[in-house]
């Protein structure tokens with residue numbers, strides 16, 4: 001129960017046993033959380049000054065993917081909505097940086113032609129909100145496999161739409177020649193960019209934590225567990241799920257804008273369904289509906305990907321097998337596993 | 348009493364519903380008066396649950412009408428009916444298994460309290476949700492399990508929770524689908540007392556436990572093969588030859 005305790009909270013009016021139990025398990029949770037936080041702060045800084053840029057880049061990618069995975073976990077883990085098209089939001093967020101920069105360098109589209117970071121990020125989130133509202137409004141009329149298929153279809157639709165726009169490189173992708181510009185800070189410094197991403201991750205995690213435990217969050221989790229009962233209680237489930245879907249899309253769009261700034265090269269390939277699948281794997285691997293699950297899942301995912309790809313170019317196969325095995329056999333994902341270990345150690 | 352007070356709170360007219368070849372609701376007509384406990388009895392498969400589901404909006408009838416507080420709610424969405432003051436309990440326990448027992452009831456209170464587009468305040472710290480929820484748990488005798496996860500409850504306890512959630516909706520009409528099913532005799536007697544203590548609550552009670560029915564009901568309707576074959580006071584029903592032949596007879 002260690003990590004989940006943050007979600008399950010500590011109801012003051014809970015049974016007498018609950019308080020002491022959470023006290024016991026708080027240690028394991030605290031320790032794991034602190035280790036993760038310390039590593040996220042110390043490792044990239046040390047790596048940067050130790051001339052190991054590779055680790056800074058890896059950490060930046062990890063943090064950005066964790067933001068996106070946290071966004072997906074909000075609806076998948078807590079809300080039970082298995083979206084297979086979330087890479088589209090990341091892609092749209094990235095193009096919301098790429099296209100304004102493209103126009104600020106080459107002429108045209110004066111309305112958005114700009115290097116301003118505020119414009120880029122607001123645009124990324126706005127575009128994703130609208131896209132999520134439109135596609136969610138349709139997708140959420142369906143359930144189970146149909147929902148998975150239709151979200152995937154919308155994702156692929158976006159992929160092909162971007163491929164077809166020759167102006168922005170189509171299939172070949174688009175190089176972002178200038179990063180988003182901000183007052184006081186510059187994304188051109190790897191540590192600044194990383195710090196910005198890390199702060200963003202913490203803010204997003206905190207926001208998700210608040211939302212999950214709020215009245216809205218109770219409805220969201222209720223809809224995953226028993227939709228019919230919620231309706232009988234007087235709750236219009238659809239409206240809440242759609243709102244959550246939009247919030248999730250906005251978070252992924254934000255992550256996409258960061259990713260564009262990090263890679264400085266974007267292509268429709270970012271939106272491919274396999275990318276959506278990877279994001280889902282991170283969430284499930286880390287442990288669905290744990291606040292730290294996506295971060296843990298993304299970390300393990302990236303480390304596996306990096307290490308396996310060194311041994312063999314055919315790394316996708318063992319990688320896939322590992323992922324499927326872990327999803328099948330570690331119930332509650334890695335967070336659930338940590339909890340069990342933490343709980344056992346406590347006793 | 349004014350004429351209005353005696354107008355039925357629920358009126359069912361000529362309601363029909365079939366599943367393929369099975370006619371589960373066959374031209375049902377029924378009235379529930381304000382303040383009364385109206386029981387529906389009938390053999391297995393008579394269409395009792397199907398009727399309740401059409402009243403709560405989880406199933407749509409093929410034809411006929413349902414009026415609640417003089418408004419036609421036949422086609423109204425389930426969640427709107429709940430807001431209008433209809434609450435139900437489920438024969439097959441339908442709760443939120445991964446939440447705590449208190450969370451379940453608090454969610455019911457929350458649904459009653461208005462919309463849930465509140466993203467910031469932790470729901471578990473809101474006293475105006477937790478306190479009424481705890482009160483309802485005390486009513487059904489489940490207060491000691493409040494902090495436990497719902498999936499750890501026994502079958503009987505889940506039935507109690509089911510009723511607590513329906514009560515927490517503070518409805519004008521409570522639809523109860525076999526609340527005592529699978530509950531031990533002691534708990535069952537306790538629930539009968541609890542329902543008796545809900546003075547003024549209007550209830551439509553589906554129940555197989557005849558002791559409970561005769562202890563609680565002001566009027567009884569008998570449903571057989573989707574049809575209402577009789578409606579009357581408990582004494583009238585007990586002495587009705589059709590009912591004894593179709594239902595009560597086979598019980599004894």
Ligand SMILES: Nc1ncnc2c1ncn2[C@@H]1O[C@H](COP(=O)(O)OP(=O)(O)OP(=O)(O)O)[C@@H](O)[C@H]1O
Pocket residue numbers: 366369370371389390391392393394395396397398438
């Ligand atoms: N969703 C459904 N699809 C098909 N047939 C159904 C469905 N629901 C109920 N039925 C059929 O309708 C009839 C009435 O079922 P219902 O569950 O309403 O009976 P009941 O009176 O509640 O029975 P019980 O006392 O066993 O709870 C039965 O013949 C049942 O098989």
Ligand SMILES: [Mg+2]
Pocket residue numbers: 395396397438
């Ligand atoms: Mg039934």
